[in-house]
Amino acid sequence: MGLEAASRGATEVDLVERSRESAARIGEALKRLKAPASVRVHCADAFAFLAEVPEGRYDWVVIDPPYAEDLQLRAIAAALPALRGDGLIYVEQPKTPVSAEALRRLGLTRVRLSVAGEVVFELLTRMDSPMAAQAKFAKKILRDMQQKGVEL
Numbered sequence: 001m002g003l004e005a006a007s008r009g010a011t012e013v014d015l016v017e018r019s020r021e022s023a024a025r026i027g028e029a030l031k032r033l034k035a036p037a038s039v040r041v042h043c044a045d046a047f048a049f050l051a052e053v054p055e056g057r058y059d060w061v062v063i064d065p066p067y068a069e070d071l072q073l074r075a076i077a078a079a080l081p082a083l084r085g086d087g088l089i090y091v092e093q094p095k096t097p098v099s100a101e102a103l104r105r106l107g108l109t110r111v112r113l114s115v116a117g118e119v120v121f122e123l124l125t126r127m128d129s130p131m132a133a134q135a136k137f138a139k140k141i142l143r144d145m146q147q148k149g150v151e152l
Contacts, residue, residue, distance in 0.1 A: 001062045001090070003029075006039045010060075013039040016046045046075065053082040063091040073102055076124070080106065086131055089124040097122055 002013040017023040023043035042049055044097055046065070061079040065071035072093045079089055088111065091098065097113055097120045109132045112123040125131040 001064075002039065003033065005060070006035060011038060014049075014058075015039070015041045016044055016049045017041060017043050019042070047078050050078045050082055055081050056084045057082050059084055059087050061087070061089045063089060067094045071096065072108075077106060078109070080087065083126075085126060086129045087125070088131060089102070090121065091124065092119055092121045094118055096120060098124065 002010075002015045006013045015026055017026055018041050023041050027043045030041060058079075061083055063072060063075045063079060065075050072091055076089060076091060076098070083089060089108070095118055097110070098108075103109060104123070107127050108124045109129075110122055111125050111129050111131055113122055
């Protein structure tokens with residue numbers, strides 16, 4: 001997604017990958033694709049990386065942690081300080097969207113929600129963000145999921 005963002009005009013993209021091997025492959029792909037220097041790959045733990053990021057640095061944060069480790073909520077909370085006030089967080093997780101309780105606790109609202117097979121992907125923003133007005137679009141999808149018996 002970071003490369004796609006860069007191809008669509010993102011001025012800076014930071015890709016964070018914990019695995020040295022995967023980070024090296026991403027770096028090779030950046031060279032092969034002649035990505036600009038503003039697209040960087042960091043071999044680091046995402047939580048440690050985010051702890052060092054200046055407050056409000058990013059317009060958009062993509063969270064796609066290993067599902068087996070159940071890191072989504074922890075990653076969302078860690079990304080919030082790095083997110084601009086009107087920024088967006090894209091998160092993927094297996095089967096179930098972020099709960100309404102967790103969203104309230106984090107001060108977030110859901111802007112978009114979709115499902116592909118066993119994966120739920122969501123676009124989140126702060127409750128006081130101008131983007132929060134877009135949240136109504138996600139509500140119909142949530143109602144449909146509840147009617148199908150998906151636990152939220």
